[in-house]
Amino acid sequence: MSAPPRTIVSTELLPARTAAEIVPRAMPPALVRRRRLHTAWSHTLMIAVAMLFVLPMVFVVLTSLMTDAQALSNDFWPKPFQFSNYSTVFHTIPVGLYTWNTVQIAVLGTIGVVVSSVPVAYALSRMRWKGRQVVFVLVLSTLMLPYQVTVVPLYVWFSKIHWIPSFKPLIVPSFLGDAFSIFLLRQFFLSVPEELTDAARVDGASHWQIMTRIMVPLSKSAIAAIALFNFLYNWNDFFAPLLFAGDDPHLWTLALGLNEFRGQYHVEFNLMMAASILFMIPVVVLFFLAQRVLIEGVTLTGSKE
Amino acid sequence: MRRTLGVAVAVFALVAAACSSGGDSSSASAVDTTSHAPTTLKITGEWTGEECTKWQSIFPAFEQAYPWATVDAVCNVNDDKAIKQINAGNSPDVVMSFGVDNVGLFCDSGAWQDLNPFIQGGDGIDMSQFPEAALTYTTYNDEQCALPFMTDAFGLYYNTDLFDAAGLTEPPTTTDELVDYAKQLTTLNTDGSIEVAGFVPMSNYYCCAGTSVNMGYMFGANWLDDSGQAAFATDPGWAAMLQWQHDFIAEVYGNGDFQTGSDKLTAFVAGAGNEWNAQQDLGKGRVAMTIDGEWRNAFVPESLNYDTAPLPVAPGLENQYGGGTVGGTILALPKGSPHEAEAWLLLQWMATDTATLVQVANNINNVPTTNDSIASADLSLPPQFTTFMDVFQNPNSHWRPNTAIGLELATYIDAFIQKWQAGEAMDLQAGLQDAQDQTNDALAQAQI
Amino acid sequence: MLLFLSPWIVGFVLLTLAPMLASLYWSFTKYQLPGDPKWIGTLNYRFMFTKDPFFWVSVRNTIWIIVVGLPLRVVFGVITALLLTRKRRGVNLYRTAYFLPTMAPIVAATLAFVFLLNPEHGPINALLRSVGIDDPPLWFFSPQWSKPALVLLGLWGVGDAMIIFLAGFLDVPQHLYEAADIEGAGRWPKFLHVSLPMVSPVIFFEVVTGIIFGFQYFAQAYIVAFNTGREANVGDPQNSLLFYSVYLYRQGFQNFKMGYASAMAWVLLLVSMACTVLVLRGSKRWVHYQGGGFLK
Secondary structure, eight states: OOOOOOOOOOOTTOOOOOGGGOOOOOOOHHHHHHHHHHHHHHHHHHHHHHHHHHHHHHHHHHHTTSOHHHHTSSOSSOSSOOTHHHHHHHHHSOHHHHHHHHHHHHHHHHHHHHHHHHHHHHHHHTOOOTTHHHHHHHHHHHHHSOTHHHHHHHHHHHHHTTOSSSSHHHHGGGGGOOHHHHHHHHHHHHHSOHHHHHHHHHTTOOHHHHIIIIIHHHTHHHHHHHHHHHHHHHHHOOHHHHHHHTTOGGGOOHHHHHHGGGGTOTTOHHHHHHHHHHHHHHHHHHHHHTHHHHHHHHHHHHOOO | OHHHHHHHHHHHHHHHHHHHOOOOOOOOOOOOOSSOOOEEEEEEOOOOHHHHHHHHTTHHHHHHHSTTEEEEEEOSOOHHHHHHHHHTTOOOSEEEESOGGGHHHHHHHTSBOOOHHHHTSTTOOOGGGSOHHHHHTTEETTEEOOEEOSBOBEEEEEEHHHHHHHTOOSOOOBHHHHHHHHHHHOEEOTTSSEEEEEEOOOTTSTTTTTOHHHHHHHTTOOSBOTTSOBOTTTSHHHHHHHHHHHHHIIIIISTTOHHHHHHHHHHHHHTOOOTTSTTSHHHHTSEEEEEEEGGGGGTSOTTOOEEEEOOOBOTTOGGGBTBOBBOOOEEEOBTTOTTHHHHHHHHHHHHHOHHHHHHHHHHHOOBOOSHHHHHOTTOOOOGGGHHHHHHHHOTTOBOOOOOTTTTHHHHHHHHHHHHHHHTOOOOHHHHHHHHHHHHHHHHHHHHO | OHHHHHHHHHHIIIIIIHHHHHHHHHTTEEOBTTSOOEEOTTHHHHHHHHTOHHHHHHHHHHHHIIIIIHHHHHHHHHHHHHHHHSOOTTHHHHHHHHHHHHHSOHHHHHHHHHHHTOTTTOHHHHHHHHTTOSSOOOGGGSTTTHHHHHHHHHHHTTHHHHHHHHHHHHHSOHHHHHHHHHTTOOHHHHIIIIIHHHHHHHHHHHHHHHHHHHHTOOHHHHHHHHHHSOTTOTTOSTTTTOOHHHHHHIIIIISOBHHHHHHHHHHHHHHHHHHHHHHHHHHHHHOOOSSSOSOO
16 A cells, blocks of 8 residues: 555665775876876765765754744854754654654554565465466566555545544554565575475475574564665655544654644744754664665665576 | 455455444434533634634533533644544544635535534524624535634734834725835845835735735625636636736836746745744734734734724725625534534534633634624724724625535636746736636536 | 465455455546545546646646656766765765765655755755855745755655665676776776666666656655645645645545546556556667566
8 A cells, every 4th residue: 555665775884896996006106196186086076966965964953953033044053052942842742752653653564564474475485386476476566556546445444444543554554465575575585595495394394384483584684674674664654644644643653743843833944953853863873773784675676586 | 265355355345334334314302411421522623822722711611501511622623634534434523614615515525514403403593693794604505514603804904113104194995005005115125135025915925915815805806607607707807806916016026027026025925934923924024014814913913013904995896895805713513423412512502602702702813703792892802803893794795605616616716826926827818717617617527 | 375375365455456446446436525436437537638727737747757857866876876886985974975865754854955945044045145146946935946846855865776776886797897998998988888788777677666656756745835835735836746646635635536536546557557568668778687687
């Protein structure tokens, strides 16, 4: 029902595969000078591009520390630094409630995807049955399906069973498998050597035992990757919470709460930017903590069968 | 495998069917108020912030009159959210709405119930206690789908300090005077941007400054012709209104050049202060004259010296001066209201209890909506408020007509006005004709 | 086997198949909530194509954001990825910097741009004025500049595409470059004839998903309209941000015309399928697969 998470990965620690490019060797002075000039120039270029990415963020951070009046002026530098903006955000909107709501959806949704997608991926990679390829193509095609085609009836039906507004439409469907996660897990399972599972099979282990005792422990990294993808997707998602929980302010997630922030505070950009920063921090921290896992995920996305 | 699919489909179909059969029949018999089980009635309303708190403070009086009742009054629920709750099968008991424009739409779709069975039922009320104007915007095709609860009337606010400085004494009464005054009151910054705007005739400036409904009144433009068809191209009032707006922008802000003026105004509008506190532009002295609802009286800072007047009117319409647009907060009984009979008690109490109406009028400066409350000696409102009481009672005052397409009646003309005021549409008559055709298409579509 | 598959089967039937069939049926009805569906034949489709001005506005806006936004994103993504391919001091720092905006949640990033591009108070226009541009764009307050502003927002968050391209460039076997060196190829020919073909499947992946997501572009436009204009008007300013999905949301979840919204959804499904097929067909000419395709 929801769009698949976009592949998101961090940048650091990508294996340095370009080492071969640099071959230390004595060079004539003219060439050294040219090299140096070139290096200086390319660093300048890279810094310039980096500014394009970083400067907007710097403006946001600086504005979040300004007074109301200053935020509406053309000043760049806060004078004075009004750190109290951040505590003001906590007083003006129930940050704690929104965070708790977001955590519930993200955690339960992630658990749901993991427990439901692992067996499906197993059946699509380790069991032999007629129509397996057809089902796999169906899984892939639901990835391409625009959510608009299903969301209207789902909305109507969820409302008929009084699930709106609540978190149920956001959480329960994730226990019914997620195409993107199934796909990634299947790719990983296929890379596990057949001999490992065949041996267990000969010993009389059931598929369930093979899955839980062999495949899952071997696929910890892949499972962690899909868990993180789904967690981040749920954490940041806007459309589904807007549709299914947006009517009740007690059910707002951080994303909804932040969007509604202006509802009461029209152009108080300093507070709005402070709230935005507060929302960004946990995500950025998670990114840095989980880089390796995410890289694992992107490698899977790119892997070809 | 096929059997599993079949079972799953069947289970889902059953669940859906079981849940869709809700009762629609309304019982309009009187509620036994002496021995009633404790009931919590939920009412949602659009007010926020201070207005919300003041609104919530009226309900202890109801709970005292009906000791079994507890009122849960939820703020910041606009029609968009309220209709979602109704459609999601999660209706509150009573909906309080600002959506005068939605009466036709919600009545037609059944989202709001016809109140006539209740009005004539055991706990009924006498409808003659409401002024005629208040009934025009709450009915649709003989169905009374809402009752008025305080109303809004629109007029001109002007900063008297800025008037004094410019040597002006009386408010403008015609649209020509409005242009002259605005010219005298406008000042520019050194970089050419607007420092103080005399008047901002843009439809996107706050709630009401240059909207189709207010400017439409000023130019006597009719929304529908006698046959119920849109009249944007056939009624010359619309063309006159938009030509005036165009000339206003060019003359006052563009030194004769429309596009310059329009761009300056757009930047000015983008920097407007918070509409719902003293930072609003009128309060800050950023704009000298503006059109707003009567509630603005409650939001201006004490330091501001200002006065109010009815909307200026186009030359030739002087006999319309003194009236204006009226239409305000309304109360509706949503489809699926959990306690219909009790909800009606709350609804009719809010709509007719004089003390409550007076209290709200005094607290949040809205116009009360029953004959008794308008005449009440307990009203204590600022002198600038009188304008709006007069506008409400003026026989010329009205809102847009109610149709089955609701706010969509204004959608196409407003879209054209937005383009027009930004300088993106050049052919006025063709644009009005398009808006008229599109509106008529929508009206026809709704009849199917 | 069935037990293992059961979550997916139930999910597929209840969350995909049944809703698809329902919305197909509803697309031929007038279904104004809270009422019931009423069969009206193809009227929704006819009204959409011949009478509804906003339908075509939303189609044009969507095509605009795909045709302008997507190529720019791909080019910018390739350029930034190339910049990061070289092994040089501080490359990790650069990678982090380039990727930083992509980590920001959509709501936060969009609100940041609403502020940065505010015509009066935003730092971008202050910068533009200070370099002598007296009439800087009105960005989200102007129908001409609102879509370019969203494109800028998309470029700021190019990191997700960039990182996939980067992985692609780093995956190009070194011996191919060496072979090119032997033939005396310069940097540009090497890029054109070695790097680019090798990365073309990744670019192709980005183009296909970019088109699919382009048709579903919603959150940014909704958040901008909500935070600059008045709430009821999703698609503001002046419907310049009324993208297909935004209009579908307006019809389905603000006006609750479920029949009409369903019809729009089916048109979307057919068009986005057609586009994907066309791109897949065309891709054979420029996408270079090393030993077989994605789904061998």
